[in-house]
Structures are given as structure tokens and as C-alpha cells.
Amino acid sequence: MNHDLNVEDEKRIALSKSKLRLLFVGAVLFVAMGIWMVQLDVADIEAHSRYNNPVMMHGIGVVAILFFGLCAVFGARKLLDNRPGLILNSTGLLDNSSAVAAGFVPWSEVVGFSIFEVQNQKTLVVRVREPGRYIAAGGMFKRILNRMNYKLCGSPVVISANSLKLGFDELLKISQTYLHRYGDK
Structure with a gap:
């Protein structure tokens, strides 16, 4: 793709x-x-x-x-799976980090980032303009989990560093850098 x-x-x-x-x-x-x-x-x-x-x-x-x-x-x-867990570039981010990975999210859709933390486990919440579009993506199981993410975290697009080859702080820093560089120009 x-x-x-x-x-x-x-x-x-x-x-x-x-x-x-x-x-x-x-x-x-x-x-x-x-x-x-x-x-x-x-x-x-x-x-x-x-x-x-x-x-x-x-x-x-x-x-x-x-x-x-x-x-x-x-x-x-x-x-x-041999594909990268996450790709960030000038057009957006391509999430392949979990069972409910969002896929491609263009920077024009990203409003910002927040952090959701449970028992010292941090998750990067990608706040998007049209959450309904991401909630509706995928099969029934994925839609249910996306809806749960939205109710719990405020967005259906969440990325955990638990499955990636980097820590959470680095994930947040890189994501913010790319959003600042390419988001909503």
C-alpha cells in the first residue's frame, strides 16, 4: 500500500x-x-x-x-509479521503495532497526541478528527475494540510501545516531531 x-x-x-x-x-x-x-x-x-x-x-x-x-x-x-510496527513520514503514520492497528492515518486527520496510563503502562493516544471513521474500520471484533478504545482513551487510534523496538518516551517524541513537521500546514 x-x-x-x-x-x-x-x-x-x-x-x-x-x-x-x-x-x-x-x-x-x-x-x-x-x-x-x-x-x-x-x-x-x-x-x-x-x-x-x-x-x-x-x-x-x-x-x-x-x-x-x-x-x-x-x-x-x-x-x-515482518512488516514494521510503525512508519512515520511526511504523509502520516502507518500503524501495524497491534491486533487493532489503525493502518494509515494521514497527518491531516491527526489533531494531537495524549497519554493514557494504566498501572504505569503508557499508551500513545492519537486524537483524530473523525473518530467514527476509525471505529468503523475492520471486522466486527476490531470495531468492538476500536469502540472500547474510543470510550476509554478518547480515540480509537492508540499505539503501545509494548510491541515496538523502542520505549514509550521515544515513541511520543518521534510522533510529536513528525506531527509538528508535517501536520496541518
């Missing part, structure tokens, strides 16, 4: 395979824990003074299997 890329002033940020491997292994471990929880005997669960509700324990196990199973699938897909 060519977006009149200006390769003379282009920053390509690779996906961090080591970070993705850790995320994948963590997801697989949580799936294993979910399977263990689902297989627990009802009598064993009820015998404990704490966490003695079998329906709750089995329900948590099923949710863990489904959620972390999806995380493992998407993690495996990203591990096999």
Missing part, C-alpha cells in the same frame, strides 16, 4: 520480537491457568474457605481461555 511515502524523511520502527515472545508466552500461561480452573473438581473448589464458588471459578477459567487465547493468536500472528 503506497501512500506517497517520502522515504527521505521516514522513520521505520520495527516490531520487537522479544517483547512479543514474552507477551505470547504470558498469554499461553494464562490459557493454561484457565484450563486448570475449568477442570477443577466442584467438591475441591467448595472445600476451600476462600474462592469456594465453582460457577465463578469455572467462569473465570472460561473467560481466561477465550481472552488470552485470542491474545496468543494475535501475538503469534505478530511474531510472524
